[in-house]
Amino acid sequence: MSQEPVAGAPHPERLRITEIFHSIQGEADAVGWPTVFVRLTGCPLRCTWCDTTYSFHGGAWRTIDDIVAEVATYGARHVCVTGGEPLSQKRCLILLKRLCDAGYEVSLETSGALDVAPVDARVRKVVDLKAPGSGEFKRNRWANLDHLRPHDQVKFVLADRADYEWARGVVAEHRLAARCQVLFSPVHGSVGPRELAEWILADRLPVRLQMQLHKLLWGEEPGH
Ligand SMILES: C[S@@+](CC[C@H](N)C(=O)[O-])C[C@H]1O[C@@H](n2cnc3c(N)ncnc32)[C@H](O)[C@@H]1O
Ligand SMILES: Nc1nc2[nH]cc(C(=O)O)c2c(=O)[nH]1
Numbered sequence: 001m002s003q004e005p006v007a008g009a010p011h012p013e014r015l016r017i018t019e020i021f022h023s024i025q026g027e028a029d030a031v032g033w034p035t036v037f038v039r040l041t042g043c044p045l046r047c048t049w050c051d052t053t054y055s056f057h058g059g060a061w062r063t064i065d066d067i068v069a070e071v072a073t074y075g076a077r078h079v080c081v082t083g084g085e086p087l088s089q090k091r092c093l094i095l096l097k098r099l100c101d102a103g104y105e106v107s108l109e110t111s112g113a114l115d116v117a118p119v120d121a122r123v124r125k126v127v128d129l130k131a132p133g134s135g136e137f138k139r140n141r142w143a144n145l146d147h148l149r150p151h152d153q154v155k156f157v158l159a160d161r162a163d164y165e166w167a168r169g170v171v172a173e174h175r176l177a178a179r180c181q182v183l184f185s186p187v188h189g190s191v192g193p194r195e196l197a198e199w200i201l202a203d204r205l206p207v208r209l210q211m212q213l214h215k216l217l218w219g220e221e222p223g224h
């Protein structure tokens with residue numbers, strides 16, 4: 001168990017990293033901003049439609065100092081910590097704090113299966129709630145909803161109409177729209193985005209439609 005380091009002290013702790021890259025944020029509230037992505041290796045879930053299966057294995061052990069130094073080389077204001085499932089490596093919490101201390105706008109993409117309570121309050125959490133079509137619906141950690149701040153986001157990635165109806169019910173039952181932004185995104189290439197837009201409008205839902213901007217720009221090219 002590593003101890004919380006003193007601010008400004010060296011961080012010898014290491015994380016397993018799949019990639020660090022500079023791109024346009026394609027998802028969630030910071031969509032469109034030039035952003036550095038830090039993708040942590042490993043995930044305990046296996047969503048049927050996951051577009052990042054290459055992050056499940058491999059990667060390289062890197063110190064937090066080294067990661068923060070590489071992030072700085074891009075000169076971006078936004079940093080997105082993702083994976084794999086970033087919270088499955090405990091030392092991710094240290095990286096998040098360190099990035100916040102350095103003054104970045106930090107977002108965290110997380111599956112919703114792990115406890116978000118210890119995440120630095122400055123981090124904008126993007127918490128998925130996995131719909132039945134993902135095959136990982138039983139992993140949802142509902143207690144995470146108690147740790148949402150107004151700058152956080154709950155995201156539903158929807159494979160079909162049944163997923164949409166499930167998500168609509170969850171938003172109403174937990175009054176999610178009153179707590180933070182709620183994002184509905186089609187599984188890429190599955191539900192048509194226009195179809196999803198029409199469902200949202202017909203039901204007058206207070207949710208924000210998401211499309212993966214980076215896939216419109218670059219398709220499934222790696223490094224974006
Ligand atoms: C690759 S995951 C990594 C972070 C974390 N494991 C999670 O699931 O949130 C990042 C985001 O991409 C979304 N995503 C993955 N595959 C997708 C697909 N085929 N279409 C749309 N969104 C997808 C996930 O739902 C998640 O919101
Ligand atoms: N451009 C771009 N934006 C993203 N936002 C979240 C991503 C992710 O994989 O978590 C992602 C990604 O992979 N690429």
Ligand code: SF4
Nearest residue numbers: 043045047050084111
């Ligand atoms: S939790 Fe995230 S990284 Fe893991 S399988 Fe699901 S979408 Fe992929």
Ligand SMILES: [Mg+2]
Nearest residue numbers: 051052082224
């Ligand atoms: Mg991605």
